[in-house]
Amino acid sequence: MDEVTQIFGENVFNETVMKSRLPKETFKQLMKTIEGGEKLNPEVAVVVANAMKDWAVEKGATHFTHWFQPLTGITAEKHDSFIQPIEGGKVIMEFSGKELVQGEPDASSFPSGGIRATFEARGYTAWDPTSYAFIKDGTLCIPTAFCSYTGEALDKKTPLLRSMQAISKQAVRVLHLFDGNEDVTSVKTTVGPEQEYFLIDKSVYDKREDLIYTGRTLFGAKAPKGQELEDHYFGMIKPRVQAFMKDLNRELWKLGILAKTEHNEVAPAQHELAPIFSTTNLACDHNQLTMELMKKTAAKHGMVCLLHEKPFAGVNGSGKHNNWSISTDTGKNLLDPGATPESNAQFLLFLCAVIKAVDEYQDLLRISVASAGNDHRLGANEAPPAIISIFLGDELSSILDSIEKGIPYGKHEKEKMKIGVTVLPEFNKDTTDRNRTSPFAFTGNKFEFRMLGSNESIACANVFLNTAVAEELSQFADVLEKAEDFNGVLHDLILKTIKEHKRIIFNGNGYDDSWVKEAEKRGLLNLRSTPEALPHILDEKNIKLFEKFGVYSKVELTSRFEIHNENYSKIINIEAETMLEMAKKDILPAASKYANKLAETIGLKKSVCSECDASYESEMLKKVSALTSVIYSKTENLESQVVEARKTADSSDSSKTAFFYREHVFAAMNELRTAAxxxxxxxxxxxxxxPSYGDLLFSVK
Known part of the structure; x- marks a missing residue:
């Protein structure tokens, strides 16, 4: 057996380990909870906790932690040792069922959007048995959900699990209306998030205050060479980067993370890692671990991993492509076209549910990827525009068009496209070109949601997508369950959905200016920035959607609205403060020093030789002096805008503050940067x- 297969999952308390260490009945009961959603028996938790502790201690672990994902966007952990005192000044290693199932971190110290005040500190973490425990840095990590004392979700995992339950229930309702699905008891969404990132040498990173504080360069003139030659994409991986990737893969595989593909991305110093699909909550956990391990592994190799969406102006930023699909517990991918009338019709119904969901909840999908960092990237040459649309490809679009118009589909059977009567053409997974400009593209048997930023958790996007599709499936089931003529009602339902929601389908160039005008004609939203997008989360239709399925309460939605606004404002404020410090303490003094050198050179030339030509120095002195004056003026302006922004922050309207930072502070930052x-x-x-952009982007040799 080779090394990879030996080390894969060695640090995970997975099904294989549980089966070997748990009593047969305990294992059976636990699997009913993991796979069937049955309530966990406390007695089972006691046995599992003891087995988990023994396994972890054998592997050198001394502590355990409830590993959770608060609304900071990163993970959190508080470590407790296994030790318990006994007589004689000795200790034993113990871990109770209660410690496994429930923890109690301070809920007031994490973002809560007003749900928790400072004096209301109690919160709970609850074990998520569907996500395997693992060992990281000598600590047993137990994936958990995090909620407040009053029951509101304070994390990203809880709503994700709720959304997965919602779409499963509604999908099963629909599936049971079609023959051949009698054995289906649950449906799971699966995700494969591609992760883009930059690697730069730590020696140059340490000299950039902006990278240290904000993760992106706030100043930086374009390097003579960028990505113009398109020579980095899929190019030879440099030995130092290859060594990093080798170590990273090894650590990921130990944690059971299905790291599969690695390559150079478009921009210099940019790379990508893509995993094999896994169940959505596992994919979310694994992606958080992947980002953490990327940073740790890079440090071991004398590099820094940048996960900001746009660390460098003028070259591609980094995204995270969320490859989303939906499958039954019997192994059928519901987005995979079939070869019989029934399976084709079923595929079309689920396809239409996604189309309808994306159209009706464009705002939510845009909000799910909204952040200060991603605002730099969306609409640029490497990312989709801020307008949500779906790419289906020519063949599938033609099939929908034939159904809508009731005309023959020309490439195949010369009969009207009527669901349940005609066999739809069976087509392969890749019958059409890819469209890199599409935010939401069908790629054969899955949808690729390409708008996510590289630094963000994938949880929010999948919560919104799962819930929106669950709503459409619920509506479809309500209609079809009452149908006397199932095939006729099914055909009419699909036809109606296509006609009413085809505006969201766009197979063209999303970067073209004409698409912005066309999208406006179609009535599609164009929410260009985070402050523009966020208020829509509290639209009545969205509150009703999430409350219907118990994914979010209105209180939980309001808290997230407040948190995201505050986070946006804080990020822009930190960037502005960093720019001011760099301008005042570094750039302006450097400009003054250069001007002084030029003036000294002019004076020295004239003193030695009155006829000597000092035109170069004189012209440069004029340029430097003029730019110094502009930089000083723009610095003063930025400082005044930051002061005004703080005044608006004193109000109770977080949205107003975010808009001010976007319209005034951010604009002032751009003006200062241009001059510098x-x-x-x-x-x-x-x-x-x-260090220059050239130093940064080509620092790893």
Missing amino acids: DELETITPKELWPF
């Missing part, structure tokens, strides 16, 4: 206070 970047292009390298 121009100055960098004419300042000698030894006088410029920071």
Whole structure:
């Protein structure tokens, strides 16, 4: 057996380990909870806890932690040792069922959007048995949900699990109306999130205050060479990067993470890792671990992993493509077209549910990817525009068009496309070209939601997508369950859905300016920035959607609205403060020093030789002086805008504050950067206070 198969999952308390260490009946009861959603028996928890502790201690673990995902967007953990005192000043290693099932972290110290006040600190973590426990850095990590003392979800996992339950229930309702699905008891969404990232040398990172504080460069003139030659994409991986990838894969495989594909991305110093699909909540956990391990592994190799969506201007930013599909517990992918009238019709119904969901809840999908970092990326040449649309490809679009118009589908059977009567053409997974400009593209047997930012958790996007599709499946089931003529009602339902929601289907170039105008004509939303998008989360239709399925309460939605607004404002404020410090303490003094050197050179030339030509120095001195004046003025303006922004932050309207940061502070930052970047292009390298873009992007040899 080779090394990879030996180490894969070695640090995971997975099904194989549980089967070997748990009594047969205990294992059977636990699997009913994991696979069937049955309530966990406390006695089972006691046995599992003891077996889990023994396994972890054998592997060198001394502590355990409830590992959860608060609304910070990263993970959290509080470590407790297994030790319990006994007589004689000795200790034993113990871990109770109660410690496994429930923890009690401070709920007031995490973002809550007003749900928890400082004096209301109690919160709970609850074991998620559907996500395997694992060992990380000598600590047993137990994946958990996190909620407040009053029951509201304070994390990203709880709503995700709720949304998975919602779509499963509604999908099963629909499936049981079709022959051949009698054995289906549950449906699971699966995700394969592709992760993009940058690697730069730590020596240059340490000299960039903006990268240290914000994760992106706030200043930086374009390097002579960027991605113009398209020579980095899929190019030879540099030995140092290959060594990093080798170590990263090894650590991921130990944790049972299905790291599959690695390659250079488009921008210099940019790379990508893609895993094999897994159940959505596992994929979410694994992606959080992947990002953490990327940073740790890079540090071991003297590099820094940048996960910001746009760390460098002028080259591609980093996204996270969320490959989403839906499958039954009997192994059928519901987005995979079939070869019989029944399976074709079933596929079309689920396809129409997704189309309808994306159209009716465009705003939610846009909100799910909204962040200060992603605002830099969306609409640029490597990312989809802020307008939500679906790419289906020519063949599938033609099939829907034939159904809508009641005309023959020309490439196959010359009969009208009537569901349940005609066999739809069986087509392969890749019958059409890919569309990199589409935010939501059908790619054969899955949808690729391409708008997610590289630094964000995938939880929110999948919560919104699962819930929206669950709603459409619920509506379809309500209609079809009452149908006397099932095939006729099914045909009419699909036809109606296509006619009413075809506006969301767009197979063209999403980067073209004409698409913005066309989208406006179609009535599609164009929410260009985070502050524009966020208020829609509290639209009445969205509150009703989430409350219907118990995914979010209105209180939980309101809390997230507040948190995201505050987070956006805080990020822009940190960036502005960092720019001010860099401008005042580094850029302006450097400009003054260069101007002084030029003036000294002019004076020295004239003193030695009155006829000597000092036109170069004189012209440069004029340019430097002019730019210095502009930079000083723009610095003063930015500082005043930050002061005004703080005043708006004192109000109770977090949305107003976010808009002010977007419209005024962010605009002032761009003006300051423009002038400073121009100055960098004419300042000698030894006088410029920071490593250049060339130094950063080509630092890893």
